[in-house]
Each structure stands twice: as C-alpha cells, then as structure tokens.
Amino acid sequence: MTTDAPRDTLRAGTATGDADVRERFRELFDRTADGVWAAPGRVNVIGEHTDYNDGFVLPIALPHTARVAAARRTDGLFRFASTQTSVGSDADIAVVSVDELAPGAVHGWAAYPAGVAWVLLADGHRLTGADVLIDSDVPTGAGLSSSAALECGTGLALNDLFDAGLTDAELARVAQRAENDFVGVPCGILDQTASMRCTAGHALFYDTRAGLAEQVPFDLAAEGLRLLVIDTRVQHALGDGAYASRRAACEAAAEELGVPALRDIGLAELDGALERLQDDERRRRTRHVVTENARVLEFVERLRAGALRDAGDLMVASHASCRDDYEISCAELDLAVEASLAAGALGARMTGGGFGGSAIALVEADAAEAVADAVRAAFAEAGHAAPRVFTAVPSAGATRIA
Structure with missing residues (x-):
C-alpha cells in the first residue's frame, strides 16, 4: 500500500x-x-x-x-x-x-x-x-x-x-x-x-x-496541508509497567482529589488541585491530563472554525506536556519534533502511548518534502537509525471488504 x-x-x-x-x-x-x-x-x-x-x-x-x-x-x-x-x-x-x-x-x-x-x-x-x-x-x-x-x-x-x-x-x-x-x-x-x-x-x-x-x-489536502508521520523506529512496549504506572498515578490522584476521574478537574481548578496533591509525580501527571483535555477541546474549536493552520501551537504544547509532565517521550521523538519545527512545520508532537514510536508534524503541502528531509538529516547527524516518514490520510474505520 x-x-x-x-x-x-x-x-x-x-x-x-x-x-x-x-x-x-x-x-x-x-x-x-x-x-x-x-x-x-x-x-x-x-x-x-x-x-x-x-x-x-x-x-x-x-x-x-x-x-x-x-x-x-x-x-x-x-x-x-x-x-x-x-x-x-x-x-x-x-x-x-x-x-x-x-x-x-x-x-x-x-x-x-x-x-x-x-x-x-x-x-x-x-x-x-x-x-x-x-x-x-x-x-x-x-x-x-x-x-x-x-x-x-x-x-x-x-x-x-x-x-x-x-x-x-x-x-x-x-x-x-x-x-x-x-x-x-x-x-x-x-x-x-x-x-x-x-x-x-x-x-x-x-x-x-x-x-x-x-x-x-479534517480535509488536509483541501487546505493545502499534510500531516507527516515520523516513525522513529524506536520500538515501544506498553506491557512493561511504564504505561500501567502512569494510569495508576492518575487514578491515585483522582482518588486523592475526591473526583471520579481527572476529567472532572477543569483548567480553572487546576492550580488548587495541584496544591492539594502531596506527591510531585501525581501533580505532574494531573497537570498533563487536565491541560491536554483543554487542548483537545481548543483544537476541535479551531477545526470547526476552519483555522487548522492556527492549531500548531497546541500540538507543540501537547508534546512538551507529554515530555515533561507525563514523561513518555524519548530522545528520538524530541528530535523529530524539534527538527520538524525548525524546518517550518506548523506544529509537531509525539503521538501514541510513547516510550518510542512515532511523532507527527503538520506542514504546508509544498514544505512536506523539505521537512521530511530535515528530519532524516537530523537523525543521521545524531547517529539514529533512519526514520520512516509518510503522510497520514484520514481514512475509514473497520469494514468487511470481501
């Protein structure tokens, strides 16, 4: 394919x-x-x-x-x-x-x-x-x-x-x-x-x-945009306990805050919630989830308004939160994001469970090749294996085909 x-x-x-x-x-x-x-x-x-x-x-x-x-x-x-x-x-x-x-x-x-x-x-x-x-x-x-x-x-x-x-x-x-x-x-x-x-x-x-x-x-082509997927080729394994530990920290934070889930903490309540949490890890995990939910809602609003080009900053903020507060990024993912942005991407972030895997970059269609080349060059200079880069095309869900 x-x-x-x-x-x-x-x-x-x-x-x-x-x-x-x-x-x-x-x-x-x-x-x-x-x-x-x-x-x-x-x-x-x-x-x-x-x-x-x-x-x-x-x-x-x-x-x-x-x-x-x-x-x-x-x-x-x-x-x-x-x-x-x-x-x-x-x-x-x-x-x-x-x-x-x-x-x-x-x-x-x-x-x-x-x-x-x-x-x-x-x-x-x-x-x-x-x-x-x-x-x-x-x-x-x-x-x-x-x-x-x-x-x-x-x-x-x-x-x-x-x-x-x-x-x-x-x-x-x-x-x-x-x-x-x-x-x-x-x-x-x-x-x-x-x-x-x-x-x-x-x-x-x-x-x-x-x-x-x-x-x-989400018609990227009609907007003259592309969403590049950058597979770092760093294999991730979510069954090794790292994923589970983050879920457990979120559940513990929600229990400590007296809410069913961290979804129930809004941005306006975040500072107060963080002050109530005794554990720094729980504070950081909570900050990520609360701010990430807000970023999703804002991203959707910009999509509805036809302002996808203006949503790149939300992707950048999401990556920083995944990297710093949720601690699920890695050197290769960070490099993919940094190199994409330096080459002119409108926004970039890691995607998926983390600890390896892929990043994505929102780019102008006529800049896609230059961004992909810049990422490859950055990986080569850092001594990393060459990433796999392709364009994400919003596609259909599961179906019977024969």
Whole structure:
C-alpha cells in the first residue's frame, strides 16, 4: 500500500491485497475463507493518555490496515496465523481450543485476536472455532495501534461469522477488554474506537466518558496541508509497567482529589488541585491530563472554525506536556519534533502511548518534502537509525471488504 507522501517516502508495511490474502488462506488452511475484513491503525492528532481518564481524544484512521481472512469451524478449535511470519507448516499456526482459551494460553501477536474470541465467549456468544489469517501493513511498535487493528479486524470477523450482532462501539469495547484482560495492557478505549469508528476525511472527536462521537471534517489536502508521520523506529512496549504506572498515578490522584476521574478537574481548578496533591509525580501527571483535555477541546474549536493552520501551537504544547509532565517521550521523538519545527512545520508532537514510536508534524503541502528531509538529516547527524516518514490520510474505520 502506498500513501500520499513526499517522494513516496517509505511504505508503512508489506500487506498483500484482499485477493492475495484469500489465496494465502486457502494455501494454509486448505479451505476457502468465508470473508475478509479490514481494520485500520490510527494516528492520534491530539489527546494523549486522556482516554483512561474519561477525557477527550481526536484520532484519525490510517489507510494502513490489518486484513483478516477467516472461516468458521465447528470443532471448537481456533487457529491463528499471520502472513508476516512464515506460514509453511503447522508450527507457524497458534492453535487453541474454546475450552482452553484463557489469559496466558496464547502468546505473542496471536494473543490479540485470541483475546477477542475469549471476550466474546465470556459474554455468552456461542463461538465454535475459526481459522484466522491476518495480513497487516500497520507498522508494529510505532505507536500507530497495530494491536488495535488486529483486535478490531478479528472482532468484526467473528461478529459476522457468528451473528453476534454487536455494534461498532460494542466491538471497540470487546477489543479493549481483550487487550486489558487477556494481553495485559491497561490501555484506554482510544485506539479501538478509532479503528472501529473513524470515517474518511474526518477526525473523530470522542468523549470517552459519555461515549459521544463527532466526525469533524479534517480535509488536509483541501487546505493545502499534510500531516507527516515520523516513525522513529524506536520500538515501544506498553506491557512493561511504564504505561500501567502512569494510569495508576492518575487514578491515585483522582482518588486523592475526591473526583471520579481527572476529567472532572477543569483548567480553572487546576492550580488548587495541584496544591492539594502531596506527591510531585501525581501533580505532574494531573497537570498533563487536565491541560491536554483543554487542548483537545481548543483544537476541535479551531477545526470547526476552519483555522487548522492556527492549531500548531497546541500540538507543540501537547508534546512538551507529554515530555515533561507525563514523561513518555524519548530522545528520538524530541528530535523529530524539534527538527520538524525548525524546518517550518506548523506544529509537531509525539503521538501514541510513547516510550518510542512515532511523532507527527503538520506542514504546508509544498514544505512536506523539505521537512521530511530535515528530519532524516537530523537523525543521521545524531547517529539514529533512519526514520520512516509518510503522510497520514484520514481514512475509514473497520469494514468487511470481501
């Protein structure tokens, strides 16, 4: 898959087409897939680590997807395979029975789709097994929600195969529970909601507490703009405790302040709230969440007013808050932001869970190539691996494609 990127800068993955994935499915499982479903990765334009604090987020879906070819079984077995690994023998297939499906029973990438099946079974849906082949071009470890794409694509496939009748919003919750309770990553609902509910040409303004979604026009091309994704190639792992520790600090701060979640602290109340918190770490985490929620709301207002070019300062402030108060940036992310801004970007920030992964830069279309080149040059000078740079095109959420 290619993207509308300066100089067609690196492809973001190596997925095959839907016809090819059906053929691979036939070769591997010696049967015909019942269908093919696709779920995208995402870029979070602004609103980082606010979702599990009942806050606001503003993601877009990427054109890069996890494609899921699947067929029902009736013998109680689930078999999971991926085109990104060798699929020439049974040893390449993760096999688990309905009765054995439990946290810890499946490891590695296959835990994500297996977790979705486990949640559906736990909710009382009668799943009798399935063969599942996944083909993805969402970069892994890049902060672009490759795991949510796996979960949502699988969820949509199983929902159709077994007539579960779940809505997109309900499938997003199923996918989140799979990652929380089966894989063991205490993520919020942002990634899965973006993968399921985004629409082409729009950013999804989502209130995670109320479950309210608004599709806000985000036509970058019409505005003469581009949103560059800069994958630093620094792999992040959110299950190592760093993510969980930040969520725990936020929950402890909310309890200390006597509110259900940090969402309930407004900007006008922030100084007083910080004075009441006894722990400096909790103060910094709280300051990030409260100010980040305010930045999302202001960003959306500028979008509605047709003033996207004037929103770059909010992205810069968001990155500084992620870096200093939430402490989830790294040297490569900081360099990507700094080099982008020095080369003329209107705004730039890290995106995703942090500790590596990707940054984004809002740029004039005619400056995109120069900004991308400046980032590459800065990485080369610093001795870092060359970043992968491509343009984010606001795309559609999960759907059946064959």
